Each structure stands twice: as C-alpha cells, then as structure tokens.
Amino acid sequence: MRRLCVTTAVMAVLLSLTACGGSGQAAGPSAEKSLILATTTSTQDSGLLDELLPAFTADTGWHVKPVAVGSGQAIELGRRGEADVLLVHSPRAEEEFVAEGTAGERRLVMHNDFVLVGPADDPAGIRGVPAADAMGRIAAARAGFVSRGDESGTHAREKQLWEANGIVPSGQWYRSTGQGMGATLRVASETSAYTLTDRATYLSQKGNLALEVLNEGDTALLNIYHVIEMTKRAGDRVRPDGAKAFADWITGPRAQKMIGEFGADEPLFVPDAGKDESALGN
Structure with a gap:
C-alpha cells in the first residue's frame, strides 16, 4: 500500500506537469525553455533548491519544474524519459543506471x-x-x-x-x-x-x-551528489539541451559558490565540481 501511495503521488505531480504543456513541458512562451528536474527530497527540504533554481533561470532563461522524490524514484523517472536531468545521491544505483545506456554524462556536484x-x-x-x-x-x-x-x-x-x-x-x-x-x-x-x-x-x-x-x-x-543528464534514448520528450544547460550551470563557478555558502549558521554542502571523487572524505 505504501508503494502504491508513493507512486500515485509521483504520478499526480507528473500529470500536473503534462497538463500544463501536453508533453511534460510548460505551456506558453516559456515552453521552449522548460525542463523537468528529478531530485531528492533533501535538496528541497534543506531549502537549497529555493536558492539555486531562480539563479539558474536568471542566468540561462531555462525554467525548471522540480520533482522532489527519493533518489531511486528520481532515477526511475529518468529511466522512463519523464525527467530531463537528475540531481541524486545514491552512487551505486546511479552507476548501474548510467551503465544501462539511456543517460548521458554524470558529474560530481557536491557532498555533505x-x-x-x-x-x-x-x-x-x-x-x-x-x-x-x-x-x-x-x-x-x-x-x-x-x-x-x-x-x-x-x-x-x-x-x-x-x-x-x-x-x-x-x-x-x-x-x-x-x-x-x-x-x-x-x-x-x-x-x-x-x-x-x-x-x-x-x-x-x-x-x-x-x-x-x-x-x-x-x-x-559520506553523502555524495551527482547531476545526470538524460538523452533522447530515454524518450522523445527528454530535453538534452536543457539537461546540459543545468548540468553545466550547477557544476559551474556561480552555482558552486552558492552551494558552498548555503546555510545560515554553517555551510550545509561542500561544492565538489572538478574534484577527484576518490579523495572526498579523506
């Protein structure tokens, strides 16, 4: 019953997005630059998305519809071609998913x-x-x-x-x-x-x-986050241009600085783009 409830909740979000655009994208003038980000509840509950997404839109013109679920569910949305880009923190599952061949580049973003x-x-x-x-x-x-x-x-x-x-x-x-x-x-x-x-x-x-x-x-x-770009191999609705724009931005200097400074009393995440992942936590 729990699995059914979770699945129903995720589908409700996706149906609402589809209703806005007919193919998972927003209706109206912004439809040409609208993408779906499947991410974890931790990025939402911590408030990080509230900081990053408006800045991404301001810098690139891309509008983001976040779907905050568990990493496993986010990966499944990518697998079905129902998300354009993923921001997740389940390395073992991510590696298995990328090996399937429908995803594009996977990049290190941050850790806590x-x-x-x-x-x-x-x-x-x-x-x-x-x-x-x-x-x-x-x-x-x-x-x-x-x-x-x-x-x-x-x-x-x-x-x-x-x-x-x-x-x-x-x-x-x-x-x-x-x-x-x-x-x-x-x-x-x-x-x-x-x-x-x-x-x-x-x-x-x-x-x-x-x-x-x-x-x-x-x-x-150690809790490591990666961004994964989706490709058309996952489905015709995927926006690889939007996925790349988001992945480039969140691993770029402005976003990495924002990530490092996020948190009122102490930083909540450590920016890691460009680092040697094997050295994290040492």
Missing part, C-alpha cells in the same frame, strides 16, 4: 554527510562508535528506529549499514514511513527514535526536533 540522530539520552549507546556498529547496537537494544523506506539515497545507505552487520531489521522497534526526510525526522522526534538523515535537512529543521546528532564523521556516512 549523513548523521545518526536520536534522543539525547541515547538508549542504545551509539555515541563515538563506528556507524555500522551503531546500527548494530540499535538493533540489539531494540531501540526505536524510523526509516524512510522509500528507496531514496538515504534509505539505500541505511540498508548498507544494516547489511554490514548482517541485520534485516524487523519488529515493532523498526518503523518505515515511506516519506521524505523532513517527515521522517518529525516522526523520529515525536517517537523518541533514531534515524539516519542527511546533515543539511537535519540542520534546517533541528529547531523543531527533539533529536541530537549522536553519530557522525565516519567515512561510511
């Missing part, structure tokens, strides 16, 4: 990190231990854990951490929301449970949460 958050009294005792060990302690204590459960990049990383312990989480202590990061954080806060979150979304909402960062800094928690 995942953190494990939970109640201040930390009933599972996860402070100061490796991230995989922390997950093992949560499971052993049957402490409450709230998962996004939506095949997002965050959910994918969570599953990798469980797998490192040989754990298949189940039972009343483990809850799946099937929702984005902001909603999942709120559920974890309301139930005094642990969850895995990207740091940016947590910091943007921590004033309303009864959760603390309890586990951080492990290389297993």
Whole structure:
C-alpha cells in the first residue's frame, strides 16, 4: 500500500506537469525553455533548491519544474524519459543506471554527510562508535528506529549499514514511513527514535526536533551528489539541451559558490565540481 501511495503521488505531480504543456513541458512562451528536474527530497527540504533554481533561470532563461522524490524514484523517472536531468545521491544505483545506456554524462556536484540522530539520552549507546556498529547496537537494544523506506539515497545507505552487520531489521522497534526526510525526522522526534538523515535537512529543521546528532564523521556516512543528464534514448520528450544547460550551470563557478555558502549558521554542502571523487572524505 505504501508503494502504491508513493507512486500515485509521483504520478499526480507528473500529470500536473503534462497538463500544463501536453508533453511534460510548460505551456506558453516559456515552453521552449522548460525542463523537468528529478531530485531528492533533501535538496528541497534543506531549502537549497529555493536558492539555486531562480539563479539558474536568471542566468540561462531555462525554467525548471522540480520533482522532489527519493533518489531511486528520481532515477526511475529518468529511466522512463519523464525527467530531463537528475540531481541524486545514491552512487551505486546511479552507476548501474548510467551503465544501462539511456543517460548521458554524470558529474560530481557536491557532498555533505549523513548523521545518526536520536534522543539525547541515547538508549542504545551509539555515541563515538563506528556507524555500522551503531546500527548494530540499535538493533540489539531494540531501540526505536524510523526509516524512510522509500528507496531514496538515504534509505539505500541505511540498508548498507544494516547489511554490514548482517541485520534485516524487523519488529515493532523498526518503523518505515515511506516519506521524505523532513517527515521522517518529525516522526523520529515525536517517537523518541533514531534515524539516519542527511546533515543539511537535519540542520534546517533541528529547531523543531527533539533529536541530537549522536553519530557522525565516519567515512561510511559520506553523502555524495551527482547531476545526470538524460538523452533522447530515454524518450522523445527528454530535453538534452536543457539537461546540459543545468548540468553545466550547477557544476559551474556561480552555482558552486552558492552551494558552498548555503546555510545560515554553517555551510550545509561542500561544492565538489572538478574534484577527484576518490579523495572526498579523506
């Protein structure tokens, strides 16, 4: 039922976009320069898209219709030719997708990190231990854990951490929301449970949460974002010119500067365009 609800929500967004333009593009004078960006809820919930997209439009004339879903769903929209460009953070799934041959160039954009958050009294005792060990302690204590459960990049990383312990989480202590990061954080806060979150979304909402960062800094928690251009091989509706314009811009100097400066109290993302990805986190 959860999968059906998520799929229905995504389709509702896409149908509304199609209704505006007949082929997934906006109607009227801007239709010639309108593109669909499939991205993650973390870029929306953190407020980053609100900063970047108006600047992109001002610089290029391209208007963007963002569809914020989990990385897995964003990749699926690209696979079906229902998005022009992707901004996602699930490297393993991205590499598999690009290998299929319908996507174009995949470029490094930025990173931040995942953190494990939970109640201040930390009933599972996860402070100061490796991230995989922390997950093992949560499971052993049957402490409450709230998962996004939506095949997002965050959910994918969570599953990798469980797998490192040989754990298949189940039972009343483990809850799946099937929702984005902001909603999942709120559920974890309301139930005094642990969850895995990207740091940016947590910091943007921590004033309303009864959760603390309890586990951080492990290389297993590195959170890397890439932009992926789609091609006509994915479908006739794809705008590769718009995809390239967005990818060029977000990896260019103005966007990279904006990314590095985003965040009121501390930067929420680190700009990485042009860097050696293998050196990140070192």
